[in-house]
Amino acid sequence: MNAAAAVCGDGQRTTPEECDDGNTDSGDGCSRRCWVENGYSCTDANFSLAYKERWDVDEADAPLWRLSEDRLTVQQTTNSDPAVYMTNLPAAGATIRFELEVQTESDDDFIGWVVGFQQGDTTNPDAEFMLFDWKQKDQGAGVVGLAMSRVKGVVNLSAGLDHFFGHTGAIHEEARATNLGDKPWADNTTYEVKMTYEPTHIRVWINDVLEFDVSGTFPVGKFGFYNCSQAQGRFTLIPGADSICGLDPHAKPNEPPVALCRDVTVSADPLTCLATGSVNAGSYDPDRRPEPLQVSESPQGPFGPGSHAVKLVASDGMDSATCTGTVTVVDTTPPVPGADKGLTLWPPNHHYVKVNLSDCAEDAQDACSGTLPVDQYGRITHVTSDEVEDGLGNGDGHTCNDIVLTSASSVQLRSERSGTKDGRVYTVHYLVSDQAGNAAPGSCTVRVPHDQSGRPAKDSGPAFCAGAGCPGGLGRSMLCVK
Structure with missing residues (x-):
């Protein structure tokens, strides 16, 4: 049989109550939470x-x-x-x-x-x-x-x-x-x-x-x-x-609680960009009376990015103490890169086409920074092609430097493809950073189809690369090295 739950004020002292005098009034020896008040003694x-x-x-x-x-x-x-x-x-x-x-x-x-x-x-x-x-x-x-x-x-x-x-x-x-x-x-x-x-x-x-x-x-x-x-x-x-x-004639004076605060740094929620944090650094009541220690913090949050002063009040039902701490909310979640737009170049006339990041990728999204225009917050690291820079007898125009990075967010791509394959696929690799400096890798493709049949160019894997961080073994074509 389960023991009855404690109900303060019902006149029945039940664990964890220290007393129960049949009411929830403080100031009569038994507090509103059924703890013995300082200066009093309570007996069965x-x-x-x-x-x-x-x-x-x-x-x-x-x-x-x-x-x-x-x-x-x-x-x-x-x-x-x-x-x-x-x-x-x-x-x-x-x-x-x-x-x-x-x-x-x-x-x-x-x-x-x-x-x-x-x-x-x-x-x-x-x-x-x-x-x-x-x-x-x-x-x-x-x-x-x-x-x-x-x-x-x-x-x-x-x-x-x-x-x-x-x-x-x-x-x-x-x-x-x-x-x-x-x-x-x-x-x-x-x-x-x-x-x-x-x-x-x-x-x-x-x-x-x-x-x-x-x-x-x-x-x-x-x-x-x-x-x-x-x-x-x-x-x-x-x-x-x-x-x-x-x-109680032998009771000691009430010992006030001690409020202890700290500064705390917490990460913002990746979905809401809000966070809560406690500045309580172990506040305590030396004599644990007359009531259980109650600690409140104001404001309670949740907080957005930045530093927020929080006031802590520790109360024992008779006396209280206060201190102030700081809750700092930081954005530690990288943004989500935008989707690939599926940019296509035509005709394969061997001419350069300037491609901005925004031409091949949607803007990035971030819980704290919102929409991040990819041309502003993106940085191209390297670009790969699934065809070699130049090849013999494949109808690609005998050109070199098919990929030329012109700025942090733009690249010159040669509009050409091998006549013996299934079309060329350029893959633009970039990093997009939010306002807090968190970065996430993204990529988008630029395709040069083989013909106008409607069949898309298929990515056969990187064969040539320009920029920083290129995969190993993707050197220049021997036809382009003097």
Whole structure:
């Protein structure tokens, strides 16, 4: 069975997503591409244990915390010393919903939760965390109701539970719940708690009623549960998505991406004379956060021949960097020589006929340069004849120098042929070059037929040649050498 494809924002974290908080909004810890944003941490939405501690006041038993198999429920079953169970959930910058219930009719003490408790804070003189505790009945210094306190430093255990009950010493009560500040929790009753915790603002709802709306400066840290001298407390997470994200107090500042550019030269397409090229020379993001690196180049092309400045922007979703490179498009494709026009000379009167390249060949074509007039862009290299320069008794007029190159694009050809053969064929070999200097060989023929019967002269292969690059063994006729 194939694994489901990742859909960012559906609340289900699927590889390669780093988080999925059920939306595609950036700025809440889980980016619009479902990567953990810089300055945040995102964890699976459950109550997995980070660490647990207790204040041993010798008045109760050690707590017994139990985590359900699905890791959504934590239970504390004993009448224990004050203790905390810290989850891996970040609290600051997050919204956490959970159920709270005391599943017994015995005792009447405290149940609650904490934010920002650090491992070792039971004995840490620099400790600072927020404590939310709820008392069922008045008892000595303990006052019935739900309160929010700030704990700074070490709670003095010589007074037993007095400081925990009365919110004295290192425990400073800062606010009481609006409606439940003087009301008890009820046995075997489920309360739904929703908390939005910001470093400067805390709001808490109980059963959808706003109980705390407090501004100030509050410590950043993880979320956990608190129990003091009360058995059978149950806490069950109400997850809205697979991920819960919050501020990470240990996060490093975002490292901006690094934009690296290069100059690149690319060949134009032989059909369109256009090309694309990337100036990216390995741009990267040192910390690969808060989102996968996105690299864009503008303009994107395709480009025509010449040099084009391209701006590259590398962005990690928070910061960006830019650089500029040059894409140079060059024409490296030779032109296509034109077709043979099939020029014919008549009569075979042994006179010279001036033949331009354009007389025997169509103009060349080039994707970048367009039509290339063959007289302008062509250069004759050599011309061959399938008959010797002069022969004995063959009726060719006893002439020499039948081929005379007169310019780069023209040649004088003698209009004659052997009377004993099937007509003469001159082949004009040339190079045609485009505006970028790319050259291609071409050829065209000039025919002198044997007669006016309509039968064309047939090429019997080169027998004589004039110009540069002639095939070997095609020397002059002995009759023409003095």
